[in-house]
Amino acid sequence: MQRLIPVLNSDHVPLHLISVINTLLTAAKEISHRLHQGSLAGTLGSTLDENIQGETQKKLDIVSNQLIKNMLLETNLVHAVASEEEDDVVMGNPDAKYLVAFDPLDGSSNIDINGSVGTIFTILEKPDHAAEGKELFLQTGDEQIAAGYILYGPSTMLVMTTGKGVRAYTLDHTVGEFLLTVEKLEIPKTTQEFAINMSNQRFWAEPMKHYIADLLSGSEGPRAKNFNMRWNAAMVSDVHRVLTRSGIFMYPADCKNSDKPCKLRLLYEANPMSFLVEQAGGRSSTGYERIMSLQPTDIHQRVSVIMGSKEEVDECLGYYKKIPCTRFDSP
The missing domain is CATH 3.30.540.10 (Fructose-1,6-Bisphosphatase, subunit A, domain 1)
Known part of the structure; x- marks a missing residue:
């Protein structure tokens, strides 16, 4: 080796x-x-x-x-x-x-x-x-x-x-x-796994609530397939799973704390993980913008994060296009 x-x-x-x-x-x-x-x-x-x-x-x-x-x-x-x-x-x-x-x-x-x-x-x-x-x-x-x-x-x-x-x-x-x-990590374009902190569900904006509800409805729902949820409560291990076997990792904005609607830091969490995900063929977004295109304003700036298998991220972003955003989740 x-x-x-x-x-x-x-x-x-x-x-x-x-x-x-x-x-x-x-x-x-x-x-x-x-x-x-x-x-x-x-x-x-x-x-x-x-x-x-x-x-x-x-x-x-x-x-x-x-x-x-x-x-x-x-x-x-x-x-x-x-x-x-x-x-x-x-x-x-x-x-x-x-x-x-x-x-x-x-x-x-x-x-x-x-x-x-x-x-x-x-x-x-x-x-x-x-x-x-x-x-x-x-x-x-x-x-x-x-x-x-x-x-x-x-x-x-x-x-x-x-x-x-x-x-x-x-x-x-x-x-x-x-x-x-x-030698080369590549994220499969499709997946049946998602990672998200479900305890925050009641605080999410409507696009994320509807997206997760459709995943949970399984083969009987609009997605017509069953999904499994995985959550390690550490971005590094949850994204590692995505990189090694597919999936979508999400930490969306929420209204639990109006002063801090987002959890993850752009500079030293979202950007490096987005670099890895995109280099492995995946996609990374805030829900409205590509993460790596954002112009930072502070070294501790926080952002909403949706990243992983390209086709599944695209599915998720479709909800943000068709469902109006709320104040705390606007781009």
Whole structure:
């Protein structure tokens, strides 16, 4: 099996970019080790603090964030980093050209139940004329040069794209390297699986309510086929399922909290996952717009997310075209 770096070399990925990716993976190996130690590592449980998102931080959220941030900045190849756990961007080498944004531990509520979690990352280049600080990261998803995630499950996997398709690698603990295990991930165009948090159903806009109702009506309904629901409560593992066996993943806007109608962050969750999904032949949308075409206004901006098998996403978007949107869900 091929190691990661020779694969990237064969794709003519610049050496400095390979070094940044390799640094992310070095941090991921340490996070994987601590996760697999569980209670033995003394890092399970929550802190008394909240992050910028207003979410209670897990101990491993903080540890993972510090590991990734510190290791990236120590390379001198990174101009700035942005993280879900940081209020603002953290500046690095003023002469470096790479920007890295990441969710250090997606799905961290699963940690204490020994469920799957992951690290999501995206890499951009420093714009020529942007001011320093947050403005550096206010780029569309189309400007990503690499993106991926590390899934910490029964095995630790890397799924990544540099714009030339999507490959999957598995961490071989005997050699401490990520080895190529899937040369080309492609999402089937059709599916009979969907992933959504059904507990929010009463808060959704009408298009999503009608779409899910038709899925649940099965072979007797307008779709004339039965669907299964899957939900891991971690975007990284739910999207991994879509990438490996088809499906549609949705986290739509809702009216449960009028100040935060959307859950997922554009910069370091929706955009990198959309890059992967599109590179694997799928589709990704807010319901009204292609996610990677959105112009960000803030590094912690939230968006509605619908992504997965192309034909099923198109079916879902059809409901948004024919059913009027409500105030909180308007584009």
